[in-house]
Amino acid sequence: MPSLQDAALSLGAALTCLRRPTLAFRAGVVDATELGAERLLLDDELRTPAERLVREQLGLLLTLRHEERELLLTTLETYFESGFNKTRTATELHLQRQSLYARLQRAFDLLGGDPTGTPRALALHLALRLHRRLG
Numbered sequence: 652m653p654s655l656q657d658a659a660l661s662l663g664a665a666l667t668c669l670r671r672p673t674l675a676f677r678a679g680v681v682d683a684t685e686l687g688a689e690r691l692l693l694d695d696e697l698r699t700p701a702e703r704l705v706r707e708q709l710g711l712l713l714t715l716r717h718e719e720r721e722l723l724l725t726t727l728e729t730y731f732e733s734g735f736n737k738t739r740t741a742t743e744l745h746l747q748r749q750s751l752y753a754r755l756q757r758a759f760d761l762l763g764g765d766p767t768g769t770p771r772a773l774a775l776h777l778a779l780r781l782h783r784r785l786g
Contacts, residue, residue: 704777705785709724723761725744727755728779728783731775762775
């Protein structure tokens with residue numbers, strides 16, 4: 652926060668993250684600003700629209716058997732979190748680039764096309780982040 656008078660807001664955000672174990676996804680320090688969108692959309696009043704967004708954006712991916720679904724969702728999450736950097740994504744997932752390309756193509760086929768560089772990328776990224784936290 653920019654000033655001490657906003658400390659209560661900062662503390663409130665931190666407490667929200669700690670009270671919702673689904674938000675604190677990493678060990679160690681939890682940065683409430685990283686989870687701003689999730690805090691907003693996982694508010695009890697917005698849970699139903701958040702679930703609808705996940706179903707709408709991830710559609711066919713959610714119908715896959717568990718192993719394939721998790722593999723493709725993890726690949727997409729890593730790709731989005733890396734800023735669409737395929738080299739970094741392949742490194743983080745310990746994959747050869749060709750294997751990454753095949754996974755991404757399979758996911759994009761199920762999503763109706765590659766969202767990279769389109770207005771849909773934001774909604775899809777948010778849906779990916781929410782999916783894990785909605786359980």
